[in-house]
Amino acid sequence: MADNSSLGSARKAKNDEFYTQYSDIEAEMNAYVEYDPDVFRGKTILLPCDDPEWSNFTKYFAANFTRLGLKKLISTSYAKGAGNRQMTPFELNSPLYDEEKHKTHGKLFTLTSDTDGDGTVDTDDIEFSGYLEGDGDFRSKEVKKLRDEADIIITNPPFSLFREFLAWILEADKKFVILGNMNAITYKEVFPYLQDNTMWLGYKSLNQDMYFNVTDDYKQWLLENKKEGSAYKVIDGVVMGRLASACWFTNVDHGKRHEKLVLDTMAHNLKFNKKLRKKLEKDYGKVEYPHYDNYDAIEVPFTECIPSDYDGVMGVPITFMDKYNPEQFEIVAFRKGDDGKDLVFTRERERESTTVLSHPCTTSIPGMIKNAEGKINGRLTYARITIIHKRLP
Known part of the structure; x- marks a missing residue:
């Protein structure tokens, strides 16, 4: 156990x-x-x-x-x-x-x-x-x-x-x-x-x-x-x-x-969240939410840094599930990875010739970015769940 x-x-x-x-x-x-x-x-x-x-x-x-x-x-x-x-x-x-x-x-x-x-x-x-x-x-x-x-x-x-x-x-x-x-x-x-x-x-x-x-x-x-x-x-x-x-x-x-996660805007997160700024600067060299090379979503390294005003797909850590409110968010989808393995941690690999638009916005586990699916600047990310805000009509 x-x-x-x-x-x-x-x-x-x-x-x-x-x-x-x-x-x-x-x-x-x-x-x-x-x-x-x-x-x-x-x-x-x-x-x-x-x-x-x-x-x-x-x-x-x-x-x-x-x-x-x-x-x-x-x-x-x-x-x-x-x-x-x-x-x-x-x-x-x-x-x-x-x-x-x-x-x-x-x-x-x-x-x-x-x-x-x-x-x-x-x-x-x-x-x-x-x-x-x-x-x-x-x-x-x-x-x-x-x-x-x-x-x-x-x-x-x-x-x-x-x-x-x-x-x-x-x-x-x-x-x-x-x-x-x-x-x-x-x-x-x-x-x-x-x-x-x-x-x-x-x-x-x-x-x-x-x-x-x-x-x-x-x-x-x-x-x-x-x-x-x-x-x-x-x-x-x-x-x-x-x-x-x-x-x-x-x-x-x-x-x-059923508790709503209190969030801030993208601009405020990037300006005032010191932990986020340090992470982005260290890993990606600039203070902005990075976009995956081969998936139409942004990387959100910390659950508390989910931008309240972003309407696209976001990749969040698996620990997000601890805060997941099904009335506030939707998990995009789910499917298994090509290698048949469970999610892996970060490891470096040679960048492949791919761009954001060179492949459809799908992952082998809809709702989860894993292994070679979630690259930023050619580097594999940690396991991510893809989510989107639910907006009231």
Whole structure:
């Protein structure tokens, strides 16, 4: 569950045992409830691959079961051999406990009511409902059946399986809130859904790092091999794995995506925005919005520098999606690049004999400039999303 090689390798090596903090889950869910107080009311929520003893997703929804008005909470966890190293008391204390099945079978936990009669519905009322036939893989028929029963799917899937997990949700036409890597914005399996507003980014800002609880083995590895502040941070004496590019992907609405981005005119940006002026002077030798060599659009290096009075197509960073208001902007289109790869960062290459007008104004991913498509003075640009202002008639 990581966007860099160190955290990514460790995640694979440590069986994906990275746990989202309760506070991060709470902050995200509160944004949906603030926008629509009944968003979870009467709903069945599925938390795939979430052990109720160790997962904060299960803890959060169990603790807030009554407040949110949930109908049912379903959690599944992997078999011990598939990565779940510790046993929950829910399983151990259940008459359904089987030592052999614990090692090879996934587990099913449910919460529907106040089973212990203490007057509240909470974590103590979670029931171990038995073993799955398989190891708990979300792609199994039995977990698919649970998916089909659910109204909303919420979890933190392994980033390496993000494309497949998203497709698994979308094929069932379910509501969802899932964690992913910011770079997933650029995937051909993801961006079309962002472009047509089938899904969007969640409430959490892309400028905020996320820190995850990690295994003891990985904590030790971080301390021995990494510098604090890069791959980890010590918070209240606990070593936490750091992930700067984590973000939520969802189709549950929230107020942030309807906030209008306040912008200035092109002339004012070029005259008064010091960061923009420095960037343009350094990279292009003059203080003006550059035009792509082979695409009819201007380059906007920072989201806050989108000119309010420009009616043409603009190439903006992928972090723009954090501020994207579908009522204010339109993503022009979407298509895959000629090389079949995801977006790449800047690299120099020999200028080709092409001008702005020598090719049609199309890209291989409409809505996204990548690889050789977005050259300025013969130099490849960073990955860009192409947008245009929506103007009221």
